[in-house]
Amino acid sequence: MNNPIYDVLPPEAGPELEQLARLAYETREHRRTVLEAVGAPDEQTLLERIVRRDIDEHPAYEHYLAARILGDTHRTAREMIAASLKEINRR
Template sequence: MNPIYGALTPEVALELEPLSRLVYEARENRRQVLDAVGASDEASLLARIAAAEIGEHPAYEHYLAARILADTHEAARKAVAALLHEVNG
């Protein structure tokens, strides 16, 4: 077993499970949103919108969704890391 998971109690594992799922789902949904408009990341999408290479609507909504998903992904990753650090401290 990986040592970072060695000290997990069942209670902590139950707390980690939804956070881990959120990390995965936010990452994958962000990818799908960006793929839908042919962008590699939020910055390139916003640049394409500003340059009028892509229609503002619904591209800006895609941009906002991707940003929210990226922020959610990062927050969930930090929560998982903090919890693992606390357990393995």
């Protein structure tokens, strides 16, 4: 099946977009793994559980920080992909 997005993608953009896509995927999956390790659906819930002392602060807070960093990195990678594709489509 032919995807029109690839028809306009210049060859030099491929490696960068591939790296960003890999980063987005890996950070999303690692965030999910970190949150599953403490049984939380998201960072806010995890932090609330720590504050209420439902779970021990250590290492739960480290899990919270890791999930936040991974989530932020995931969003940034997706934004960079979107910006790159927008720039490519303007050409």
